[in-house]
Amino acid sequence: MSSKKRFAINSFAQVFAFLVSISITFFLTPYIVGKLGASAYGFVGLASNFVSYAAIITTALNSMAGRFITISIHQNRIEEARKYFSSVFFANIILVSIISIISILLLFHLEYILNIPNNLMNDVKMLFGFIFLNFFISIIFNVYNVSTFIVNRLDLSSTRSIISNILKALSLLGMFWLFSPSLWFVGFATVISTIYVVLTNIHFKNTLTPELIIGKHYFNWHSIKELFFAGIWVAVGRINKMLSSGFDLLLANLMIGSVHMGILAITRRLPVLTLTLYERINAVYAPPWTKLYAQGKTEELHQNILKSIRFFGLISTIPTAFIFIFGDHFYQLWLPSQDAHLLYILTIAGCIDLPLAMPLQPIYNIFVITNKVRANVLFGLGLFSISFVVVLITINLFEDKIIQLIIIAGTSTLFSAMKAMVFLPIYGARCIKIPTIKLYINTCRSLASFAILLVPLVLLKQQINYPSWINFIFCGIATCILGVGIGYLVIYNSKDRKELRVSLQKVIFKIQKKL
Known part of the structure; x- marks a missing residue:
């Protein structure tokens, strides 16, 4: 095969x-x-x-x-x-x-x-x-x-x-x-x-x-x-990831209470599931890349990495933009007994880093394959230490428990966004020995695609008077179509577009042949 x-x-x-x-x-x-x-x-x-x-x-x-x-x-x-x-x-x-x-x-x-x-x-x-x-x-x-x-x-x-x-x-x-x-x-x-x-x-x-x-x-x-x-x-990196995300629930339990911890746990589902989807897709690249690395096929490995980053830029804007615009409708329909507006705000706070971080997911494969995990971990630990201090200071400046929850939910993701802007493109390019500007260009194109996609989605949302599962599904389909179309034009280069067109033509031909 x-x-x-x-x-x-x-x-x-x-x-x-x-x-x-x-x-x-x-x-x-x-x-x-x-x-x-x-x-x-x-x-x-x-x-x-x-x-x-x-x-x-x-x-x-x-x-x-x-x-x-x-x-x-x-x-x-x-x-x-x-x-x-x-x-x-x-x-x-x-x-x-x-x-x-x-x-x-x-x-x-x-x-x-x-x-x-x-x-x-x-x-x-x-x-x-x-x-x-x-x-x-x-x-x-x-x-x-x-x-x-x-x-x-x-x-x-x-x-x-x-x-x-x-x-x-x-x-x-x-x-x-x-x-x-x-x-x-x-x-x-x-x-x-x-x-x-x-x-x-x-x-x-x-x-x-x-x-x-x-x-x-x-x-x-x-x-x-x-x-x-x-x-x-990798273990130290796992500590950092645990502290910067999972530790939020423990912090909420100890400093605010079990009820508010439960609310925060619910809002973690959307960003965690979104990230999990792209981690699973990213996992598909690891076996062939490990094989290419073992066989010393460096140039082919480089081409695969850059192509994967453009692909991730194309597909990652879709769920993130959908959450940003229609997240409140989702909670109104999914958990009508809960405060949908609060759940929506906490979810957005927990998704701040996704538009920047998800297109660069393939870089994490490179850290493992090349056995260059240390710098990534140390940088992450430094950011967590700063964000933890920020949380402890700011959470004590407010008595309102909702504001405290927002601080807990959003601080770590804000620093994660900073990591995606600064560290991942620079060190990722160094690990695979390509110009840093190539990764920054792809990141900027992904952000531009995300920003452009938000505009028609906001206009679409304004036409909805009463949320329902039917119009929610319709909006999801519209987001996918618009996201792919915008990403195809903004993120993909001419070679990517040609390959995609050829692949679609082959699929259409096979379907017509069977019919």
């Missing part, structure tokens, strides 16, 4: 998996909020954040395993790949054994760490217990994820994700239907879906990369050391 066709299949599978996930979230979130309340729902996000804190310990080892194993396989160093694979597996078991002791102690003293309403105490502890269990299962078998990456079959992992999300939703709905609503149902359903993921990953490993064998004689401390020091900066 050609690389273009494989890329198209992987991209479609990733997007479809995301759409299934977001659809489930779309229907389940108001259901859970309605059954348990916004305050209880906030603890679901908080529990996940606690797991992300614990995951930092394992990130230094696991984050670069895929990169080293993949390069070893493509360079036909099978014994070396087996050492990496086996060493990570056994090291993860040791790490989980240690972390589980800390987690149990944390679980029994959770009420002294968080503000938990008395009526939710047992429910929240059970939720955290299942989320921790899910984390342990995921980490032990984490290295099995590498097989679909090595052979560039991300469509298989996407199909697995679709089924696991459906399984999670069905399990959750079944428990809500059969029993009295409880918060821990969310954690239990998550464990069920993860067990399915683990079983399929084992199957993929056995069928796609049977040469990867786990054995005690392959365990190698040198391999562990190499992976650890290569991944230590």
Whole structure:
């Protein structure tokens, strides 16, 4: 199969998996909020954040395993790949054994760490217990994820994700239907879906990369050391990401209260899901780029990177512009029992960085592939330190809890936007050894496309007197059409336009031939 066709299949599978996930979230979130309340729902996000804190310990080892194993396989160093694979597996078991002791102690003293309403105490502890269990299962078998990456079959992992999300939703709905609503149902359903993921990953490993064998004689401390020091900066970067985003919920819980934390958790869904979509699409580039890097095909790698940045500029303006203009309509329709205007303001505060950051998503692949993560992490940590101080100072200048929420929601994203404007284009260009101006030109074109797109969307919104799902969907379709058209003219160069026209002509020809 050609690389273009494989890329198209992987991209479609990733997007479809995301759409299934977001659809489930779309229907389940108001259901859970309605059954348990916004305050209880906030603890679901908080529990996940606690797991992300614990995951930092394992990130230094696991984050670069895929990169080293993949390069070893493509360079036909099978014994070396087996050492990496086996060493990570056994090291993860040791790490989980240690972390589980800390987690149990944390679980029994959770009420002294968080503000938990008395009526939710047992429910929240059970939720955290299942989320921790899910984390342990995921980490032990984490290295099995590498097989679909090595052979560039991300469509298989996407199909697995679709089924696991459906399984999670069905399990959750079944428990809500059969029993009295409880918060821990969310954690239990998550464990069920993860067990399915683990079983399929084992199957993929056995069928796609049977040469990867786990054995005690392959365990190698040198391999562990190499992976650890290569991944230590990724781990520090994960700390930075956790502090700059997930830490917001903890801060809201401790400084404002559980109810307002729940409100903030709801508004995190749109920006997080939007970013997740583009991270999934970006993941499609990683396997072929890693292969090109391993084979030393530098020029081809450069061309792929620049083309991907233009593509991301084209597609990333669409959801961001839609959120900026129609976000309030969405909340009025999705969560009619909540304050739609407040949710909209907090969401916009959490999306400030997206128009700048999303077009440059492919750069993050380069940091990992070239093993140049340190500078990115250090710059991010510096920005977080400044933003954290800013939050602590400004939040104490106001007594209004809504203003405090807006400060928490918007400060980290504001500094993230600064990073996208300054650091990513400069250091990204240095890593791939191309002129910095090329990345800045693409960024400016993406921003111009975004700004132009906002104008017709504002005019369209003015024609809507009463929001409904029908006109909301119509506006979404109009945004896609306008966004693609404007991006095609503003962001794409003549070569990109020609390739796109040729691809569309081929698709149309095949459809006509079948008809």
